[in-house]
Amino acid sequence: MSWNIFCRSSKTDFKFSFYDTVDHINKEQWHKVVPATNMYLSLEYLQALERAMQDNIAFRYILFHNKQNKPVAAAVVQLLNFSGKGAFYQDLLGKAGVRITQKLPETLNVKVLVCGNIFTCGENGFAFSDGISGEEAHEVLANGLEKLKDSEKKNGAVSLVLLKEFWPQTFAESDVLKEENFIDFMVDVNMVLPIRKSWDTFEDYLESMTTKFRTKAKGVLRKSDGIIVADLSKEDIAKHKVRIEQLYNRVVEKATFNSGSLNGEAFANFKKNLKNDFIFKGYFLEKELVGFSTAFVFNNIVDANYVGIDYALNQQYALYPRMMYDLVELAISRKASELRMGRTAEEIKSSMGAEPVNMKLYIKHGNNITNKILKPIIQSITPGKFEFRKPFKHVQHVPSGSKSPLHLIK
DSSP states (O other): OEEEEEEEOSSSEEEEEEESSGGGSOHHHHHHHSOTTOGGGSHHHHHHHHHHHTTTOEEEEEEEEOTTOOEEEEEEEEEEEEOSSTTHHHHHHHHTTOOOTTTSOSSOOEEEEEESOTTSOSSOSEEEOTTSOHHHHHHHHHHHHHHHHHHTGGGOOOOEEEEEEEOGGGHHHHGGGGGGTOEEEEOSOEEEEEOOTTOSSHHHHHHTBOHHHHHHHHHHHHHTTTOEEEEOOHHHHHHTHHHHHHHHHHHHHHOSSOSOOOOHHHHHHHHHHHGGGEEEEEEEETTEEEEEEEEEEETTEEEEEEEEEOHHHHHHHTHHHHHHHHHHHHHHHTTOSEEEEESSOHHHHHTTTOEEEOOEEEEEESSHHHHHHHHHHHHTOOOOOOOOOOOBSSOOOOOTTOOSGGGGOO
16 A cells, blocks of 8 residues: 655655555655665565564655655564564664663563664665755655654554664764754664775784684684584575474573564575575574574675574584684675674774774653653663773774764774
């Protein structure tokens, strides 16, 4: 189903075209707006995700047209329903990757509209063309989300609107959302490893480390020597679907927060649609799958996502750190500019060379009074602290003109 709404912003007129399935999106118009550099906004990725998760999540998509009826922006939205008391906020905002669960009221029934991707970290929910300024794009986005929220009333009022997560170089534009009564806040940092041009092999990476951290890395490789690592095909993923879900859920259950729980079908769909740009590594011990890791490769970036681990074997075989080092090797082999390692295990990842990058989110409650009450609570949230490691002999210089978010860390 699709439907259109006209809306006047403070600067010009825009039409919002809403869709409740990827299959109804005008592909030509979507591609005019969405850059090929963001896989998470590609129709191939969105279709794979929707087909696997549509029984649990309501998906919405928005195309924004200017007064000449030309597409200028696009947004991806998920609608999540939660009700009850106590732990439901923890489940809800944990699935959105937001650590504010212990500070919010316990007695609200909540329907949350998330602009972004609850299964990934980064700016994966909104894109706009050169036909609109960044400030105006975010103003129009706020209006479009408000109209979508109103159109969903028949299915239950939306209590919270959440936009996640923005890189530092976008803050100047995205802060326009605060003029639309959104509250900005930061959660745990994204750990990002810049891949040096001098690293042609994994051995080059190890040689750039101090003796202490190189010895530590080699110790991980020795402990995991009995593990067989294999790149799994779509058929392999389908074959091990039940075991994959078991291992994945063990990690989700341990996480302070998580970015949503995928099923085995989603992983198989990603491999089918994205082929070599979706990496699924299986870790086997005596032919039994004891762990896995995944990553998406796009725009000269390797973006690490999900892992599954048999914790009974994790310490003995150093499964988790082995997965992380394998991702480093993957990024080097793909000639990537950076490896995005995510928002967990910061100390471990910093010992591998990853650096912290602040990410900003925006949230608004549907009730203005409640929104004002929540503002000081939400803005009191700060990224968790950890002991930052410096494993390299020489600190890498990131050029001041680099597009990498790392040079914008404050």
